[in-house]
Amino acid sequence: LSFDYLSEYPDNSITIFNRWGDVVFRAKPYLEDWVRNHSGGTLPTGTYYYILSLYGDDNAIWGNVLLMR
Numbered sequence: 001l002s003f004d005y006l007s008e009y010p011d012n013s014i015t016i017f018n019r020w021g022d023v024v025f026r027a028k029p030y031l032e033d034w035v036r037n038h039s040g041g042t043l044p045t046g047t048y049y050y051i052l053s054l055y056g057d058d059n060a061i062w063g064n065v066l067l068m069r
Contacts, residue, residue, distance in 0.1 A: 003032070003052070009054040011028075011055055012029050012030050012055070013026075013028035013053045014026070014027055014030035014050055014052045014053070015051050016034060017048065017051075018049075019047060019049075025043075044069070046066075046067060048066075048067055049064045050062065050063060050064070
């Protein structure tokens with residue numbers, strides 16, 4: 001998951017959820033480094049949902065990403 005402009009927002013944070021709403025990754029700041037979940041395991045193929053906050057919860061970007069292995 002990569003965002004071209006992310007370096008302009010050093011206080012950003014991201015939360016990534018699986019299809020059941022479980023948090024599988026969280027980072028502050030997000031360094032475009034999600035490959036594994038927060039417990040260190042590899043995530044399975046599937047659709048994941050993210051909320052990227054650039055500078056506070058009122059300015060969030062959200063969407064989904066398909067992870068294929």
